[in-house]
Amino acid sequence: MVLPVTLVIAAACAVINIWLALRLVRGRVRGKVMVGDGGDPAMLSGMRAHANFGEYAPIVLILMALIELARGPLVALWIIGAVFVVARIAHPLGMGRSAPNGFRAGGAVATWIITLILAGWALAIVVGMDGGGGAVTLTPVVPVGRG
Numbered sequence: 001m002v003l004p005v006t007l008v009i010a011a012a013c014a015v016i017n018i019w020l021a022l023r024l025v026r027g028r029v030r031g032k033v034m035v036g037d038g039g040d041p042a043m044l045s046g047m048r049a050h051a052n053f054g055e056y057a058p059i060v061l062i063l064m065a066l067i068e069l070a071r072g073p074l075v076a077l078w079i080i081g082a083v084f085v086v087a088r089i090a091h092p093l094g095m096g097r098s099a100p101n102g103f104r105a106g107g108a109v110a111t112w113i114i115t116l117i118l119a120g121w122a123l124a125i126v127v128g129m130d131g132g133g134g135a136v137t138l139t140p141v142v143p144v145g146r147g
Helices: 004-031 041-069 074-095 102-130
Strands: none
Touching (some): 004 074
C-alpha cells in the first residue's frame, strides 16, 4: 500500500536533514573542526539543531504512517505534516540566533503539539477498534501443550 502523505513528508524531512548536515559541513570546513564543536557556539548550535531534528522526525513519521495505514483522514494528515515541516525549518533558523526567538520556540512548541496530536490520534484509533467505541479488551495468550 502506498502512503502518499507520509512519503511526501518523509521526502521533505530527508531534504531538511541534508540541509542541516550541509550547514554543519560548511562550519566544519570553515573552522577546521572535524570532530565536536571546536568551542564554536555556532557549531554547537548547528549540531544540536541537527540532532534535535533526528530526535523528533522519526516518531512523527512513524505515527503518520501508521495513522495513514489505519485510514486516517488524508487532509488532516497533510495539514499536520505541512506544519511539522515548517516547524522543523523554523527551529534550526531560530537556533542560529543568539537570543531566544519565535522561530526556535515556535518550531519546538509546534513539534511537541503535533507529536501529542498524533499520539492521541493513534490511541483513539486503537480504542475505537472494538466497534463499540469502548476500551479495547486484552485477552491473555495461554501456552498450550507444554511438556
